[in-house]
Amino acid sequence: MPVNRNVLKRAAQGAAGAAALGVGYASLVERNAFTLRETTMPVLAPGSSSLRVLHISDLHMTPGQRLKQQWLRELDRLEPDLVINTGDNLSHQRAVPAVVQALDPLLARPGLFVFGSNDYFAPVPKNPLKYFKKDHKRVMGDPLPWRDLRAAFTERGWHDLTHVRHDLEVAGIRIATGGVDDPHLKRDRYDTIAGAPNPVADLRLGLTHSPEPRVLDRFAEDGYDLVLAGHTHGGQLCVPFYGALVTNCELDRSRVKGPSKWGAHTQLHVSAGIGTSPWAPYRFCCRPEATLLTLVAAPPRKHAADREASSTDIAARSETP
CATH class of the missing domain: 1.20.5 (Single alpha-helices involved in coiled-coils or other helix-helix interfaces)
Structure with missing residues (x-):
């Protein structure tokens, strides 16, 4: 025919x-279409009051993105107790002032951060098919002024957790924290923070930009209650009823954004992020977002069992020749 x-x-x-x-x-x-997600996670020690944590990631800021900058400024109205920034703030050599101005109200609040690849290097055009190959060669652009951004954050009181362990108290909650540099660029050196966090902390919190399983495993083995990450953009281009096509790391697609469990005792939260590369300015079925995490006390039996198991794992490793 x-x-x-x-x-x-x-x-x-x-x-x-x-x-x-x-x-x-x-x-x-x-x-x-910027969106606020709200999630409750039972990770605090029994008897703890709740803690409001604003998790932001992957701003990928350029100077002229006024709508994004205004939306970020308005997040301060949520009155979070703690702000967590898991990296990839920059996409332009002159973006540091735009990031600092957009986050200005939040910088007055307690905050922790680690950096990602697009804090260190500018994005460059890429063949999108490379994202389907996990071992593709990394291509980086010109260096970005990450030291200026770090100085602006730390001068306002935020703590850089790059290969650092730091204890703090926020809203009456004792928090033991640790973070690593970006595993996506293989800059992570977990051994610099290895070991059990403060055992009397109400929350043991880990930070990484890219949620690479090899790093998540180390946080879980050391007994962290919660690990926060970004990098994946939630898949960025998703298919209805299927979800993300890729995660741009070794993490499986089912954990590409939002809360999940890692191992027996650790909770994971991956931010879908707020921006995109200027060379791939698209999102489909995956709106840009920040997350307000309400952390609450875990059930007493579960919390005790988790910490006992974590302590046993750590003790066993310390006895290994």
């Missing part, structure tokens, strides 16, 4: 039109 060329032409035009609409929606609408 001969194929009607007009039918094929109309079908091709229809497909092209649908694709154009999809690209327009992903780049002009959803990429700027």
